[in-house]
Amino acid sequence: MARKQTDGASRAAPGVVTLKRRSEFLRIRKGARWATQAFVLEAKPRSDQDRPVPAAAPRFGFTVTKQIGKAVERNRIRRRLKAAVRNVQMDHAKRDFDYVLIARRPALNSAFDALVGDLVKALDRVHRPAGQGRRGRDVHK
RNA sequence: CCAGCUGGCCGGGCGGCCGCUGCCGGGGUUGCAGGCUUUGCGGCCGAAGCACCCGGUGGAGGAAAGUCCGGGCUCCAGGGAUCAACGGUGGCGGCUAACGGCCGCCGGGGGUGACCCCAGGGAAAGUGCCACAGAAAACAGACCGCCGGAGCGGGGCAACCCGCAAAGGCAAGGGUGAAACGGUGCGGUAAGAGCGCACCGCGUCUCCGGCAACGGAGGCGGCACGGCAAACCCCACCGGGAGCAAGACCGAAUAGGGGCGGCACGAUGCCGGGGCGACCCGGUAUCAGGCGAGAUCCAGGCCGCCGCCCGGGUUGGUUGCUCGAGGCUCGGAGCGAUCCGCGCCCAAGAUGAAUGGCCGUCGCGGAGGGGCAACUCUCCAGACAGAACCCGGCUUACAGGCCGGCUGGCAAA
RNA sequence: UGCAGGGUGGAGCAGUCCGGUCAGCUCGCGUGGUUCAUACCCAUGAGGUCGCCGGUUCGAAUCCGGCCCCUGCUA
Numbered sequence: 001m002a003r004k005q006t007d008g009a010s011r012a013a014p015g016v017v018t019l020k021r022r023s024e025f026l027r028i029r030k031g032a033r034w035a036t037q038a039f040v041l042e043a044k045p046r047s048d049q050d051r052p053v054p055a056a057a058p059r060f061g062f063t064v065t066k067q068i069g070k071a072v073e074r075n076r077i078r079r080r081l082k083a084a085v086r087n088v089q090m091d092h093a094k095r096d097f098d099y100v101l102i103a104r105r106p107a108l109n110s111a112f113d114a115l116v117g118d119l120v121k122a123l124d125r126v127h128r129p130a131g132q133g134r135r136g137r138d139v140h141k
Numbered sequence: 142c143c144a145g146c147u148g149g150c151c152g153g154g155c156g157g158c159c160g161c162u163g164c165c166g167g168g169g170u171u172g173c174a175g176g177c178u179u180u181g182c183g184g185c186c187g188a189a190g191c192a193c194c195c196g197g198u199g200g201a202g203g204a205a206a207g208u209c210c211g212g213g214c215u216c217c218a219g220g221g222a223u224c225a226a227c228g229g230u231g232g233c234g235g236c237u238a239a240c241g242g243c244c245g246c247c248g249g250g251g252g253u254g255a256c257c258c259c260a261g262g263g264a265a266a267g268u269g270c271c272a273c274a275g276a277a278a279a280c281a282g283a284c285c286g287c288c289g290g291a292g293c294g295g296g297g298c299a300a301c302c303c304g305c306a307a308a309g310g311c312a313a314g315g316g317u318g319a320a321a322c323g324g325u326g327c328g329g330u331a332a333g334a335g336c337g338c339a340c341c342g343c344g345u346c347u348c349c350g351g352c353a354a355c356g357g358a359g360g361c362g363g364c365a366c367g368g369c370a371a372a373c374c375c376c377a378c379c380g381g382g383a384g385c386a387a388g389a390c391c392g393a394a395u396a397g398g399g400g401c402g403g404c405a406c407g408a409u410g411c412c413g414g415g416g417c418g419a420c421c422c423g424g425u426a427u428c429a430g431g432c433g434a435g436a437u438c439c440a441g442g443c444c445g446c447c448g449c450c451c452g453g454g455u456u457g458g459u460u461g462c463u464c465g466a467g468g469c470u471c472g473g474a475g476c477g478a479u480c481c482g483c484g485c486c487c488a489a490g491a492u493g494a495a496u497g498g499c500c501g502u503c504g505c506g507g508a509g510g511g512g513c514a515a516c517u518c519u520c521c522a523g524a525c526a527g528a529a530c531c532c533g534g535c536u537u538a539c540a541g542g543c544c545g546g547c548u549g550g551c552a553a554a
Numbered sequence: 555u556g557c558a559g560g561g562u563g564g565a566g567c568a569g570u571c572c573g574g575u576c577a578g579c580u581c582g583c584g585u586g587g588u589u590c591a592u593a594c595c596c597a598u599g600a601g602g603u604c605g606c607c608g609g610u611u612c613g614a615a616u617c618c619g620g621c622c623c624c625u626g627c628u629a
Contacts, residue, residue, distance in 0.1 A: 016160090020493050061493075071206090072526055076497095079161095083498040086160070112499060 016085050019061030019098065028061070028100045034122045038107040038115055039081060041122040042100040058093040060085050061100040068105055077107045084116050092123045099126075 019025060031044025046059075062081055064074045081101050085093075093099065107115065 018493070025493085063493090070526075075527060079497055080499095083160080086498085 016082055016089065017057050017059045019059055019100070024098065025061055025063070025100060028098050032126045032128075034125045036118040036122055038104055038110050038118060039122075040102040040104070041119070041126055042102070043097055043123075043126040045094075046096050046098055058089055058095050059098045060089075061098070062103070063100060064103040068103060069108065073108055074103075077103045080112065080115065081107060084112070084119050087116055088120050088123070092120050094127065097127075099123075 019028075028042050028044045031042055033040065033042045035041075060082075062078050064078050066074075068074060068077065081103060085101070
């Protein structure tokens with residue numbers, strides 16, 4: 001509740017590079033995964049074959065299925081997740097990784113600060129070597 | 142003032158930090174692309190492309206929704222006419238590009254009223270259905286009943302009285318049903334009945350008003366016409382199919398397909414070639430034949446046509462893509478929908494899909510508290526919902542608010 | 555995005571075209587019987603706003619219109 005001093009601002013953050021191909025989404029499904037109340041994060045290092053440009057920035061894909069809500073709610077969820085990614089990607093994401101965020105219903109109304117916190121934690125867990133923290137399930141509020 | 146009806150409109154404002162996207166202008170050193178040069182490394186050029194940087198500017202809805210109608214646009218079906226089949230619409234007149242939409246009017250129903258609702262053509266063209274109940278459910282018919290009284294029985298001296306009751310007449314009353322072959326009243330009668338009369342309803346004819354739906358008046362008929370067409374149907378009118386994932390271009394890749402079956406592969410003339418020759422091959426013309434979407438016809442076209450099966454490839458980019466039955470002001474015509482004229486304006490174009498994320502503040506609404514009051518404090522609420530080629534409608538969802546008109550009641554003047 | 559099909563007891567389905575007799579079938583469930591006991595079997599019973607809201611009709615699961623949901627197909 002003490003978000004007054006932040007003034008809602010974030011430091012200069014570049015735009016988010018998004019995934020566009022269905023094949024890219026399918027590839028990342030096989031990577032590391034971490035779930036929170038508001039979303040599921042999947043991550044996988046970019047393979048050397050499909051690298052048109054040398055790794056300049058991390059790439060993110062967003063999945064919001066029809067079961068979650070109507071179009072207005074789905075759009076809002078995708079924008080909030082995108083804004084959260086924009087706030088943290090410089091400090092917590094790896095530039096040679098691809099990520100996919102699968103939205104869940106609470107992403108619509110949960111506090112934005114909590115969403116950002118979850119994302120930082122999820123990014124951290126997903127970068128650990130395989131076998132530790134894989135398929136984890138988050139239990140905090 | 143209270144209660145209500147109705148038409149139109151709005152769908153928070155301002156600000157801060159950080160972002161997305163279209164367009165315009167400037168830069169564009171390094172990078173990509175382009176041009177020139179070199180055997181090559183490399184070098185140079187210009188600022189006309191992209192990335193990137195800076196500045197400016199535009200950026201969701203009244204329903205963007207549901208996809209229920211009508212169009213534009215694109216491709217496909219070879220053109221036209223008539224019919225059939227199928228689907229849709231359904232009072233009349235108008236508006237419109239068109240509509241199943243809108244406006245006005247008519248008819249019916251509801252409401253004290255403003256006003257609201259109605260798929261509202263045809264049931265004497267035909268077919269079909271009307272369960273249960275009821276006597277009877279559709280050219281009528283008669284259960285109880287009413288009248289009638291041949292005759293029979295009993296009583297009485299008799300007149301006569303009491304009881305039973307056939308033929309025949311009737312459809313008023315009872316009862317059933319959603320619906321019972323006009324309704325109410327008076328006359329009439331043995332009892333009754335449109336049997337007669339009045340009014341209402343119905344049918345029909347004439348006249349008047351109206352473009353019409355229809356309304357009004359009068360005459361006649363004497364009831365003969367039940368309901369259902371959102372049952373088949375009849376009548377009138379309308380309708381080819383698919384849809385921007387339509388379609389076009391560039392690039393990549395694969396293929397320039399294969400097999401089976403059916404029907405038809407005919408006749409004549411001319412030309413050329415081959416052959417000793419019968420004849421063969423090719424071209425061309427006419428006729429015949431065949432072929433496209435259910436049939437027929439007309440004009441015209443094509444020369445093989447039709448059916449089934451198997452195999453292979455692409456899921457990149459550009460375009461279509463936003464100036465259009467477009468919006469606004471003013472004036473005019475019309476009751477109105479709408480139309481006309483002048484002027485002004487350009488108003489989202491994304492494509493794993495932009496138009497936002499976080500926050501502050503003001504104003505508005507509701508509840509509670511303090512204060513005589515102006516006012517002030519706290520809490521809560523702020524909906525439905527996101528363009529996907531574009532328009533015109535319909536339907537559905539929606540917190541709160543603004544403006545106008547009207548009706549009923551109460552009070553005052 | 556465009557287009558088809560379907561919603562009936564707990565489950566799977568009839569009935570809808572041609573409206574009353576209509577709400578039925580199989581499995582499942584309850585009770586009783588049979589058996590030492592269970593299953594099978596026999597008898598019996600409960601359970602349905604016919605997806606929702608209107609309209610047409612005397613009468614609607616059925617006919618008509620509008621919404622909601624599910625499934626499938628579509629470069």
